[in-house]
Amino acid sequence: MNERQIIDTIAALAGPADGRLLKGIGDDCAVIGGDSGRAWLLTLDTLIEGVHFDPAFHPPELLGRKAVSVNVSDIAAMGGRPCFALLSAGLPPGFDQDWFAAFARGLAGACADYGCRIIGGDTVASPAGYNFSLTVLGEAPAEQVLYRSSARVGDTIWVSGDLGLAAAGLALLSGGLGSGEAQFERLRAKHLDPPARVALGRELAASRLVHAMMDLSDGLATDLAHLCEESGVGARVIAADLPGPATLAAAARLVGADAEQWAIAGGEDFELLFTAPPEAADRLQAIGAACGLALSPVGSIVAGEGVILVRQGVDGRPVEQPIAYQGYDHFPDSGGGDDARRTR
C-alpha cells in the first residue's frame, strides 16, 4: 500500500454527499461553498519528528513557523487567504518546555504574519517524539478558486521562485556541510522557514489568467503529475528552464548530489505551480514582479498523459525522459524513488 493507495482507500469511503462541498479529496484544500459567493478552504498537514523535521538542527521557533507555512501554502495554492487554525500538539514525556515555548512563539508569529488566528486544538502525550498536526481554514471568492483539474492543452507551465533549494538546504543541514558558508544561507532558510506564497496566489487567482494551480510540496515531477492526472493532460518540462541559483549547483557538488534531481524531485519548495495560456505571459510576469517573485515558464501542457523532462542531448538533439511521480512517498511499496533525505 503506497501513499496514493492509502489516500484512495480513504477517498473511496468518503461518506454522504453534501451539496455545499465544491471539492473533497484530491486538491490542495477541500472547498466548501458559503453564502455571498465566498468559499471556505480547509487543509491539514502533519509534521512528525524524525520524519518531517530533525530537532538537532531545526530551531523550534522556525519549526513553529514552518508548521503554519506548509498549511498556508495549500490555501495560497487555491488562491485563498488563511483565517483560522487548529493545532494538535503531541508532546513526548518530559518534553523541553523552552523548546515548546519557542515552537509556540514561532507558530503564533507566522499566524500573525499570515493574518490567521489559532482557535483551538488538542494537546496530547506522545510516547515517541513530537508530532504536530495543523488544520487551517481559509477563504476565497468561490468563483476565483483555482483547482488542479483545469489545465488545458497548450497552456504554459509556470513556477514561482526557485526549485530545489529546500532539498539542498536539508542535505547541507543533515550532512553538517557548508555550515559556515553564507552562500548557502538561502538554501538552509528555505528548508527551515519556507514562506507560503499567499499574496502571489491571491493575485493570480484574482487575475483570472490562470487555469490550474497547486503548490509544490512533493517536487515538480510528482506534483505536476498530479495536476496532469486531475486535468486529463500531459506535460513537457524543459530542463534548461528550471529556475535555480548557482549556489544550488555548488551545494550539489559539496554533498555529492544532483542539482537537477533536487529541482524536480526534492520537494518542500512551497512555490506555486500553475498553468495559463501563452498570451498571458507578460501580465503574469507583471503580477510576479508586483509580489516580488520571479515567475518562470518551465514547459507546456500537451495532450496525452504523464510528465516528460526534455534535456539537450550531447549531439544537440532533445532527449526525453518520463519523470512523473519521482517525489517522496511516505510508503513506497516498490522500492522506487529517491530517498536520500534523512527527514521529510
Add this chain to the structure above:
Amino acid sequence: MNERQIIDTIAALAGPADGRLLKGIGDDCAVIGGDSGRAWLLTLDTLIEGVHFDPAFHPPELLGRKAVSVNVSDIAAMGGRPCFALLSAGLPPGFDQDWFAAFARGLAGACADYGCRIIGGDTVASPAGYNFSLTVLGEAPAEQVLYRSSARVGDTIWVSGDLGLAAAGLALLSGGLGSGEAQFERLRAKHLDPPARVALGRELAASRLVHAMMDLSDGLATDLAHLCEESGVGARVIAADLPGPATLAAAARLVGADAEQWAIAGGEDFELLFTAPPEAADRLQAIGAACGLALSPVGSIVAGEGVILVRQGVDGRPVEQPIAYQGYDHFPDSGGGDDARRTR
C-alpha cells in the same frame, strides 16, 4: 507544564482578531459566525497508540468509529450537527494493511452514521505506532449554540446516560478480566465504540431550556470544573445521584477499583453535561425520552467556585469533598490524579 498550562501558552499567542470568531480556545468547539444566522463549529481530537488506545484489544473498525465519535461528541456538545471531516493518519513502518483498511471502514461507517463526509487530510509515516488526528466541521443555528460559560446560580446540573462505564470497560479490557461475562459487554463497548449524543445535543439546543453544555471527556470532576470556571460559578454534586448500572460496582469489585471514582474521574464518557433552571426538569426528561436516553439531575450550580461532591456520611450527615480537576492530565506536573488506566 501541565496540560492546562500548555493550552494557556498557545491561547496567549492566538493571533489577530477576526470579527467572525464567536468563540476561540476554551470550549468544546471553536465557533465561527456564518451568513444567514448559521455558525460553523470546529473541533480536533488526536488518538495516539499506547496513549489513547491499545491495538491489543481495540478492534481497528471500532477504533475508526471512535476517532469520529470523540470529535462528533464535541459538535454535539455545542448543539450542532457534524458535516465534514479531515483525517491525519500517521502509520508506522510496515503497518498492517488489513488493520488500516478495517480502521478506515470504521471511520467511514461512523461518518455515514453521523451524516458527516471525509473531505481531506494528510497521510504520513510515523516512526513509532499509529496516530490519528481528526478535524470535524459542524454547524448549528448561531443563536442556539450552547457554550460552557452560561451556567447560572440555581441551575440544576444534568448528565445524559451513565457515568464511568468507559473507564470500567477499559480497566476490564486492559486487565484481561471478565472477558467472558455478558454483563460487562456494555462497559467494554462504551470504551471501544462510544456513541456521540448528536440528536440529544441538537434537541436540547433547540429547546432553549439549557443554559450551558459540554461533553464529558475527562470525567465529571474535571469537566464540571471547566464549566464552572468558564461560567464564574461553583457546583455541588450529589454522589448518590450519579447514574450508573449495578454492573459498574461488579466490575469495580472484579478489578479492585472504586466505581464512584470511575463515575467522577474515569473520563471518556462522551455523555452530555448541561445546566438548566429547575423548572425545566419535566420538559428535559421528555427530550431525553424522545432521544432514548435517561437524563439525570446530579446537583446544582451555586455561587462561588469549585466543585463539591456531597456524600451521605456514616452518621447520616452530609460530607463535602472538593473534587475539581480530578480527571486525566496528559502532562501532570505535580504527581496528583488517578492514573490506573494503561491507555487513554
